[in-house]
Amino acid sequence: MPEPRDARLAVLIDADNTSASHADNLLEEVAKYGTPTVKRAYGDWTDQHLVRWRDQFVKQAIQPVQQFAYTKGKNASDSALIIDAMDLLYSGNLDAFAIVSSDSDFTRLAMRLRESGATVYGLGRRKTPQSFQSACDRFIFLENLGASDGAEGEGTDEPVPPLPDLRRLMTKAVESTSGDDGWSTMSSVGNYLGKTEKSFDSRNYKFAKLSTLAKAQDYLEVKSGSGSSLQIRLKPKAAAKKATAKKSATKKQ
Numbered sequence: 129m130p131e132p133r134d135a136r137l138a139v140l141i142d143a144d145n146t147s148a149s150h151a152d153n154l155l156e157e158v159a160k161y162g163t164p165t166v167k168r169a170y171g172d173w174t175d176q177h178l179v180r181w182r183d184q185f186v187k188q189a190i191q192p193v194q195q196f197a198y199t200k201g202k203n204a205s206d207s208a209l210i211i212d213a214m215d216l217l218y219s220g221n222l223d224a225f226a227i228v229s230s231d232s233d234f235t236r237l238a239m240r241l242r243e244s245g246a247t248v249y250g251l252g253r254r255k256t257p258q259s260f261q262s263a264c265d266r267f268i269f270l271e272n273l274g275a276s277d278g279a280e281g282e283g284t285d286e287p288v289p290p291l292p293d294l295r296r297l298m299t300k301a302v303e304s305t306s307g308d309d310g311w312s313t314m315s316s317v318g319n320y321l322g323k324t325e326k327s328f329d330s331r332n333y334k335f336a337k338l339s340t341l342a343k344a345q346d347y348l349e350v351k352s353g354s355g356s357s358l359q360i361r362l363k364p365k366a367a368a369k370k371a372t373a374k375k376s377a378t379k380k381q
Contacts, residue, residue: 135162135223135247138216141190142229143171144205146252146270148180150228153273154251155188158226161249166216168193170205206233213237217244224249227264230256238263250326254288261327272331291332297325298345302362314339314350314358 139158146154158164167190171178174196185192195208209227214237216222225241227234230252238248238260250256250264254271261267301320306312318338321328335341342360343350353359 137162138166141169232257267327
């Protein structure tokens with residue numbers, strides 16, 4: 129797999145399910161993971177709910193793919209996106225795919241692409257079903273990329289699931305990557321979180337970087353390591369408290 133800056137990306141957008149107000153920010157985010165060599169948006173462009181996407185086609189050089197809704201209540205765009213993704217996979221010219229949708233219908237597609245060695249980035253709202261999030265190598269919430277006006281297809285009245293407990297995530301990550309002295313590196317913790325929690329992002333918790341998030345937690349200790357690296361551990365009191373609780377639970381059993 130090429131370095132991220134050299135990776136060739138296909139950006140496939142489910143416009144029926146994504147507001148055009150996210151276009152600028154999502155493409156800026158995707159550029160962190162490679163070069164978007166294919167950019168396509170799928171929808172029924174005769175639908176007035178999607179009219180704001182039309183300005184983005186020229187501005188962002190996105191190819192619109194017209195897909196009429198042949199049957200009411202059925203999203204024909206999903207099938208068109210899936211077929212195109214498989215055609216692009218078999219062309220052998222791409223390293224990664226960015227699937228922009230909050231729809232669980234793309235779960236199997238993400239799994240299939242990864243089975244063939246492609247890296248898959250998912251971008252969708254926080255309400256995206258866990259199955260699709262977990263099927264991607266990384267899942268990015270659109271809410272973290274900039275405000276949306278709740279326009280076409282956003283479904284803003286739907287309930288948003290709570291974020292995973294941050295203390296639990298960070299404690300597990302540090303414990304799983306630390307050495308005998310209790311210290312781990314910030315990069316090891318970040319890699320662990322990325323592999324175990326596909327949608328983990330410090331921006332979920334209102335911090336721009338993992339290091340800034342870690343320094344703000346009263347149960348964590350951060351210090352400079354060799355070079356520009358950072359080291360992290362559970363503060364001794366926090367670690368001792370956790371060990372005592374574990375012993376108590378064992379005795380009760």
